[in-house]
Amino acid sequence: MLGQGFVSAAAIAASVLFILSLGGLSNQEKAKRAVWYGIVGMALAVVFTALGPGIGAYWLMIPMIIAGAVIGWKVAKQVAMTEMPQLVAALHSFVGLAAVFVAWSADLERRRVLAVRATEGAVEEFSAFAALVATKAPDELTFLQLEVVFAIFIGAVTFTGSVIAFGKLAGKVDGKPKQLPGGHLLNAVAAGLCLLLAIAYLNGAGFWTLLVLAALSFFIGYHLIMGIGGADMPVVVSMLNSYSGWAAAAIGFTLSNDLLIVTGALVGSSGAILSYIMCKAMNRNFLSVILGGFGGTSGPAAEIEGEQVAIDAGGVAASLNNADSVVIVPGYGMAVAQAQNAVSELTRKLRAAGKEVRFAIHPVAGRLPGHMNVLLAEAKVPYDIVLEMDEINDDLPSTDVVIVIGSNDIVNPAAQDDPNSPIAGMPVLEVWRSRVVIVCKRGQGTGYSGIENPLFFKDNTRMFYGDARDSIDTLIPLIE
Template sequence: MLSQEFVSAAAIAASVLFILSLGGLSNQEKAKRAVWYGIVGMAVAILSTALGPRIGGFGWLIPMALIGAAVGVWLARKVEMTEMPQLVAALHSFVGLAAVFIGWNADMERTRVAAIKATGVSFDGLSAFATTLAHKTPAELTFLQVEVVLGLFIGAVTFTGSVVAFGKLAGKIGGKPHKLAGGHWLNGGAALLALILAIAYFNGAGFWTLFLIAALAFFIGWHLIMGIGGADMPVVVSMLNSYSGWAAAAIGFTLSNDLLIVTGALVGSSGAILSYIMCKAMNRNFVSVILGGFGTTQSEAAEIEGEQVAIDTGGVASALNDAENVIIVPGYGMAVAQAQNAVSDLVRKLRSAGKNVRFGIHPVAGRLPGHMNVLLAEARVPYDIVMEMDEINDDFAETDVVIVIGSNDIVNPAAQEDPGSPIAGMPVLKVWEAKQVFVCKRGQGTGYSGIENPLFFKENTRMLYGDARASIDALVPMID
């Protein structure tokens, strides 16, 4: 067993590694190293916790750790980048459910220790957590109860909310907002009832209050995320990331685990900041989104006139050969088709022909922040030609050809031109200002938000229908 001093030092080391990991992930060139910081930090955290003083039950602990590790390896090999958003949502649900179970268990241990104190039996042989409880003052035990309620409530909301987000991102649940009759009043009433039950719990009511608080929080999490539309799911994922962090921090206070407190605070604060940045990028009200669209109104989008005009790869290749400035805008469709390597080959061919080629990346392209950046880095696209929306948006008017690969909502001019559009006011890539726009798309379906895109009907836009990977592969040999 490790001494408490060694465990504390390991917690500090792991926290530093987590901070370095978060900081490095903001930069493509440092991202791979940052991932390793996180891996090493987590290994230090797990080992130092498992081998800490008065930690037992290795007959259960080791098999469970091995099973979890095996599942993790299997998921890492099986899950494609296209499925990362829903995987992240699913992993958030695990953190939330863990917080619920730990909250329930902590109260059971508190009750058991109180019973042992009343009988005057020795505390020898108790677990580290139970021994800690035995030496807490009444005021500290009251604070523990507050921690239990907070961790349990946040964890339960995170669990069901993440399950719904997973369903919507995976296409198993419809992307349109759905609320029960009463809408936000139901959420508010459930939260108020949970508060009343918490007060009853603080005043001596039994375990049943915690069970009902969890049930109410489960309902709130489900109803809250069901009421958020598919277009806002990227914000929801980062918001649930924040929730899972605060749930972990509450668990840390309950278990007197400094590492959990620090790690949870890091995840919670970074997730909240990311959610705010994404809301700003999508022109969404942060409070409105986290409350399930509270205060929003549904407007009617303007009708679109005209038709979508198709083009073949030969026509696109001819335009690319004549162009000097080319911008490529990737989206979720590129990820689905796993076309990033084909796109990388096209870029190398165009640059070798003397073309100025760059990428325009929207903050929420691919339904997950940084999704497209990771795919392009994986395909070895040079970092210096991958530009964020604010860096490149003013350059479209001077661009000869824009190739949109599997994007819809992030290049939708209705966001700026149609006040009645569900995405009105959302900052988008102004690809329609270019001389020619070619949209690589499987068919004539709508985007994830379920709304039509006027870009596809504009005079300077042509549709290259088909699988993105096959279409780009066919283009490469045609570039002079």
Template sequence: MLQHEFVSAAAIAASVLFILSLGGLSNQEKAKRAVWYGIVGMAIAVVFTALGPGVGGLGWLIPLMLIGGLAGAWLARKVEMTEMPQLVAALHSVVGLAAVFIGFNAEMERARVVATRVAGIDVEGFSAFAATLAHKTPLELTFLQIEVVLGVFIGAVTFTGSVVAFGKLAGKIGGKPHKLPGGHMLNAGAALLCVLLAVGYFNGAGAWTLVLLALLAFFIGWHLIMGIGGADMPVVVSMLNSYSGWAAAAIGFTLSNDLLIVTGALVGSSGAILSYIMCKAMNRNFVSVILGGFGTTQSEAAEIEGEQVSIDTGGVASALNDADSVIIVPGYGMAVAQAQNAVSELVRKLRGAGKNVRFGIHPVAGRLPGHMNVLLAEARVPYDIVMEMDEINDDFASTDVVIVIGSNDIVNPAAQEDPGSPIAGMPVLKVWEAKQVFVCKRGQGTGYSGIENPLFFKENTRMLYGDARGSIDALVPMID
């Protein structure tokens, strides 16, 4: 076994690598190196924790680590980018469930230590964790109980909430908000009962209080995320990421693992900040979203007059050949069709013809923060022509052609023009200000939020129906 000093040094090194990894992810060009920082940091963390003092059962631990590593490698190769949001949600659920199991295990060990003290029995032969607890004062054991309650509660909410988020993102659960009769009062009542059960647990009422607390927290997580609509799922994924971080931090306090505390705090705080940023980008109230829509009222969008006018690839190609400036706005439809490489080839030909081509990226395009940026980077689109919404929104009015690929809610003018729209006030890409707008879309259905888009009915908009990849592939040979 390694000495405690080596483990502490490894924890510091891993923590620094994790911080460098997070910092590097803010820049596309540095992101690949940042990911490697995270990989190396996690490898150091796992190895030095497994070989550290007080850790036994390597005969079981090493095979389990190998199985987990192989499962992760298999998932990384199998899962498509379109499935990444639901994969992230599924992984959050695993962290939450781990926090619940560790909390219950810690309580069983604590109960054994307390029982041995009362009976005057030596703790020899107990686990390393129990032996550590045997040296703690009654006050320190009380703090352990607080850590257990927090870990179990946050972990249980994260588990069921992440399972529901996975179901909604995967299309296995409807995207519309669903609440039981009583709505928010049920959540509030369950949370109050959790507080009362925690008080009873602290005062020696027994482990049954912890079990009931976990069951109520499972319900809160399920009901909370069921009450959040599909349009807010990108925020929910980020929020659950934050929850999983705080659950990990609570586990770290329980296990006296400094590295787990630091890592959990990094994930928890960064996830919370990202959720807040995304709420601002969608004009959503942060507290309202995390409480399942608390404080919001239902509104109805105005009726849309007119009809959607279609166009063929020849018409779009003609407009592109005549244009000097082009902006492409990708969305989840591009990810579903796996059209990023076709789009990259189209951009190459347009730029080769001397046209100014750029991308407009909304902060919540797709179903995961940075979803479009990753796809475009994968297709080797130059970083310098991929612009964020705030950088490019004022340029649409002077743009000849805008191509919208699989985007809907993030280009919906109702957000600014219709006070009664459910997305009223949400910052959107003002594509309708361009001279011509071509929308590449499978059919006439609504977006993920279920809201009709007036953009599709405007006079300067034409609809290019069909699979995005097939449509773009057909366009490429027509560009002069």
């Protein structure tokens, strides 16, 4: 067992590594090193916390750590890149549920300490945490109760919200917004009851208040995310990331664990910042996303004229062979088809033929921020030709051919042309301004969000139907 000095030093080192990890993830070239910073930091945190003063029951702790590590490793190895958003949502749910359990345990220990004090017994017979609670003054115990309430509320909301987000991302739950009769009023009533229960608990009510508080919070998380449409899921995932961080920080205060406080605050603040960035990229108000998603429209959507004109691989190849500049817009359809390696090979062949090839990445492409960047990096697409929306939008009018692979909302002109569209005002990639647009798509459906796209009916658009990987593989040999 190590002294508190060693544990504090390790906590500082782990915190620095976590900060370096977050900073490095902003750059594709440094991302792998940043991930290792996080891995080493977490290893330090776990080992030195487990060896710290007052920690025991290693006969139970060590098998649980090993079992968790093995399960995590096996699950992560089996999860494809297309399923990474679902995995992230699932991991958020674990943090939320852990916060609820820790908060319940903390209050039970608080009650045991108070009972021992009333009988003038020895607190040492209980856990290390109970001994810690015993050192607290009455006002500090009140603050502990506030921490418990906050941890239960935010943890429970995070748990059920993340479970529903997982279901929507995995296609196990309908992606359309759904609410019970009463809509947001139910959430408001549940939140009000949570506040009343918290007040009752702080004034001496029994443990039952925390159980009912958790049940109501579970409902709020479920109903809140059920009411958010699939198109808003990237923001929801980053929001839940923030929630899980604040839940971790809350239990850090409860356990007097400085490292957990710092780590939770890092995750919570970075998730909140990311949520803000995502909402800005979608021209959405954060509260409107959380409370309703791509909710309603102010009137009927504009009528779409024309028809979708199909093209075969030979026609696409002819357009590419005659082009000098090509822009590729990847979307979730590319991830589902696992077409990134085929796209990388197409890019290599086009560049070898003297074409200028670049990628246009919308901030909310895919189901998770940075999803497309990770897939392209995995396929070894050069970083310098992968550009963000703001960097490439002005170049699209001078582009000969744009290839859209499995994208819908992020290239939808209705965002600019139709004030009644659910995505009205959302910044999009203006691919229709290029000379030719090739849309690689499975069929004529509206996609994950259910929003029709006028781009598919424009005169300069051709629909290249089929599985993205098969379509690109068919196309590659025809490039001269």
